[in-house]
Amino acid sequence: MADTLDRLQKDHIQRLLTAYRELMRQHELDAIALYSGHALPHYGDDQYPEFQASGHFMHWTALLEAQHSWLVITPDAKPRLVLHAPTDFWHLTPSLPDEPWVGEFDIELVNEATAPALKGRVALIGNVEALQDGPVAVPHGEANPPALTHALDELRLYKSPYEIACLREANRLAMAGHEAAHAGFAGAGAELDIQLAYLGASRQRESHVPYDNIVGLNEHAGVLHYQHYDLNAPTGRYSLLVDAGRRFRGYCSDITRTHAGPDAPALFGRLIKAMHELKDSLVADVAPGVDYASLQLSMHRRLADILVSHDLYRGTADDCVASGATRAFCPHGVGHSLGIQVHDVAGLTAPDGTPAPAPEDHPALRLTRTLAPGMVVTIEPGLYFIPMLLEPLRHTDVPVNWPLVEQLQPCGGIRIEDNVAVTASGFDNLTPKAAI
Numbered sequence: 218m219a220d221t222l223d224r225l226q227k228d229h230i231q232r233l234l235t236a237y238r239e240l241m242r243q244h245e246l247d248a249i250a251l252y253s254g255h256a257l258p259h260y261g262d263d264q265y266p267e268f269q270a271s272g273h274f275m276h277w278t279a280l281l282e283a284q285h286s287w288l289v290i291t292p293d294a295k296p297r298l299v300l301h302a303p304t305d306f307w308h309l310t311p312s313l314p315d316e317p318w319v320g321e322f323d324i325e326l327v328n329e330a331t332a333p334a335l336k337g338r339v340a341l342i343g344n345v346e347a348l349q350d351g352p353v354a355v356p357h358g359e360a361n362p363p364a365l366t367h368a369l370d371e372l373r374l375y376k377s378p379y380e381i382a383c384l385r386e387a388n389r390l391a392m393a394g395h396e397a398a399h400a401g402f403a404g405a406g407a408e409l410d411i412q413l414a415y416l417g418a419s420r421q422r423e424s425h426v427p428y429d430n431i432v433g434l435n436e437h438a439g440v441l442h443y444q445h446y447d448l449n450a451p452t453g454r455y456s457l458l459v460d461a462g463r464r465f466r467g468y469c470s471d472i473t474r475t476h477a478g479p480d481a482p483a484l485f486g487r488l489i490k491a492m493h494e495l496k497d498s499l500v501a502d503v504a505p506g507v508d509y510a511s512l513q514l515s516m517h518r519r520l521a522d523i524l525v526s527h528d529l530y531r532g533t534a535d536d537c538v539a540s541g542a543t544r545a546f547c548p549h550g551v552g553h554s555l556g557i558q559v560h561d562v563a564g565l566t567a568p569d570g571t572p573a574p575a576p577e578d579h580p581a582l583r584l585t586r587t588l589a590p591g592m593v594v595t596i597e598p599g600l601y602f603i604p605m606l607l608e609p610l611r612h613t614d615v616p617v618n619w620p621l622v623e624q625l626q627p628c629g630g631i632r633i634e635d636n637v638a639v640t641a642s643g644f645d646n647l648t649p650k651a652a653i
């Protein structure tokens with residue numbers, strides 16, 4: 218794979234160089250300078266939060282941890298990387314990876330944080346405002362001009378074959394974690410045990426995950442972005458929901474699996490199977506020309522069929538959608554764009570940069586674009602038993618089967634999530650088919 222990946226990476230850099238040079242011509246620029254960013258210490262402390270380099274910087278280099286560094290693109294010279302690589306006896310001095318992009322750049326390793334000398338009309342991209350009170354002067358240039366920033370986001374929406382290969386590998390590595398998490402659940406582990414099993418099997422430290430892993434047992438499976446890891450195993454074992462990914466060369470996977478425990482009603486297992494089938498049917502709908510927001514509506518229609526056929530809703534599927542019941546059972550979007558950021562850029566803008574917000578009834582939808590080859594999206598239908606959302610329906614005549622909902626409440630909910638590339642003729646599911 219390495220040889221192929223390396224060749225793809227060279228093509229990816231060439232593609233970026235061509236696109237950036239065309240943008241410099243259109244925007245009459247002499248340089249685009251990408252700032253990696255830097256972390257600030259916790260207030261009154263000498264400790265820093267985890268840092269992640271800015272997305273446009275990582276689009277070229279994938280140097281997730283590079284702080285105080287710059288990448289300068291000009292119309293005619295090689296890209297110039299000014300990489301902050303302090304030599305001290307407290308830390309290991311940063312070094313460059315054994316990847317071909319290194320040969321495509323002029324690279325300067327600097328001991329002291331410094332800004333590059335820039336001439337002519339320059340656009341600065343990244344969090345340069347953060348330099349304002351520091352020892353490094355903000356270089357001259359316009360910071361984050363909106364039209365250019367939009368164009369760079371737009372470039373990131375369409376993944377090169379190299380990026381798709383990285384996303385596929387990020388999926389493969391994450392799936393090893395999901396299998397270990399499933400085994401940890403079977404072994405009656407606490408949330409923390411399952412989290413550690415996931416990290417170990419997917420070979421990553423917690424600070425490098427693309428987003429905080431969601432590891433929810435029982436009712437916690439119904440907290441959409443559940444943020445803790447209980448140290449003790451609960452007595453009842455109803456369910457496990459794991460929403461967790463992996464980075465590979467900066468690119469994120471974002472996979473969710475839900476499992477029934479020995480104490481769950483048999484219906485919960487049948488609902489998990491139905492949600493896998495719903496995910497597969499939505500994945501099969503991914504194709505160029507498809508309006509992604511239409512998949513949100515399809516998710517609700519097919520979720521209504523599941524609720525009716527499993528006796529959770531005692532009316533018609535049409536009424537189930539129209540009454541808003543499916544939105545109480547699934548309040549989030551069908552998915553989002555995926556790339557260097559888990560919720561990747563340009564999801565809610567039209568190609569011309571004007572806002573393309575989520576539909577009023579589906580405010581959590583993060584992508585409203587028409588699908589086109591090169592886009593990578595998640596497909597993540599959900600079905601939850603969230604008291605806060607369902608309670609208001611109790612005081613209406615919406616025919617929810619409340620005794621059944623109460624039986625399922627200890628299971629929290631279900632989400633199944635895969636990562637899918639749009640191809641010229643349809644879709645390519647990047648998430649490996651596994652037994653779980």
Ligand code: GLY
Nearest residue numbers: 428460471597634
């Ligand atoms: N893991 C966050 C999401 O699925 O969007």
Ligand code: MN
Nearest residue numbers: 460471472473
């Ligand atoms: Mn997820």
Ligand code: MN
Nearest residue numbers: 471595597634
């Ligand atoms: Mn997601």
